[in-house]
Amino acid sequence: QQQVKQSPQSLIVQKGGISIINCAYENTAFDYFPWYQQFPGKGPALLIAIRPDVSEKKEGRFTISFNKSAKQFSLHIMDSQPGDSATYFCAASRTGSARQLTFGSGTQLTVLP
Amino acid sequence: DAGVIQSPRHEVTEMGQEVTLRCKPISGHNSLFWYRQTMMRGLELLIYFNNNVPIDDSGMPEDRFSAKMPNASFSTLKIQPSEPRDSAVYFCASTRRGQGIADTQYFGPGTRLTVL
Numbered sequence: 001q002q003q004v005k006q007s008p009q010s011l012i013v014q015k016g017g018i019s020i021i022n023c024a025y026e027n028t029a030f031d032y033f034p035w036y037q038q039f040p041g042k043g044p045a046l047l048i049a050i051r052p053d054v055s056e057k058k059e060g061r062f063t064i065s066f067n068k069s070a071k072q073f074s075l076h077i078m079d080s081q082p083g084d085s086a087t088y089f090c091a092a093s094r095t096g097s098a099r100q101l102t103f104g105s106g107t108q109l110t111v112l113p
Numbered sequence: 114d115a116g117v118i119q120s121p122r123h124e125v126t127e128m129g130q131e132v133t134l135r136c137k138p139i140s141g142h143n144s145l146f147w148y149r150q151t152m153m154r155g156l157e158l159l160i161y162f163n164n165n166v167p168i169d170d171s172g173m174p175e176d177r178f179s180a181k182m183p184n185a186s187f188s189t190l191k192i193q194p195s196e197p198r199d200s201a202v203y204f205c206a207s208t209r210r211g212q213g214i215a216d217t218q219y220f221g222p223g224t225r226l227t228v229l
Contacts, residue, residue: 036220
């Protein structure tokens with residue numbers, strides 16, 4: 001059973017536009033929600049993460065919005081750049097699980113110049 | 114820091130052969146994870162170790178897969194015998210538990226395995 005559902009599968013955005021990727025989770029015990037960025041031929045790397053005690057976290061052009069009641073969270077990339085073209089994975093984990101990450105299926109983002 | 118080191122980066126083998134993937138975690142990290150990535154199934158956790166002890170191997174697909182961590186700086190994932198459906202990119206990741214929200218998993222560059 002997939003515990004973290006991610007959409008869309010792929011996304012094409014013009015340079016300067018806003019990229020939005022959405023995730024929904026089922027397990028209410030999850031208390032840590034990171035986003036990973038993966039470039040071709042590389043391993044995933046942590047981009048930004050949030051805990052459910054806040055509804056939003058912003059780091060530069062990247063923002064996580066979190067809706068605990070809806071069990072949804074999203075990544076917003078403002079002023080998207082061609083260098084942001086990568087695959088993005090949302091994930092979730094819970095305290096006491098040794099931070100086992102349950103990953104979404106990934107979104108391939110292409111930012112056109 | 115060199116980051117998580119994996120070897121080999123690419124492996125091509127024939128069905129039935131034994132394959133051994135290697136991982137050196139970041140120094141000081143006490144948890145290590147093995148993942149498999151495919152187009153069909155995405156990123157799947159295979160097994161993780163804490164302080165060199167396997168904690169959860171429920172993601173290991175079959176008995177053909179085995180993993181060891183003989184010390185804090187080295188882990189192996191072995192597939193014997195290998196099958197074409199094992200073709201995937203295998204990632205190793207490490208973290209240092211106890212850093213709270215900074216329990217970031219650092220991924221290695223992966224090993225691309227092709228089983229013919």
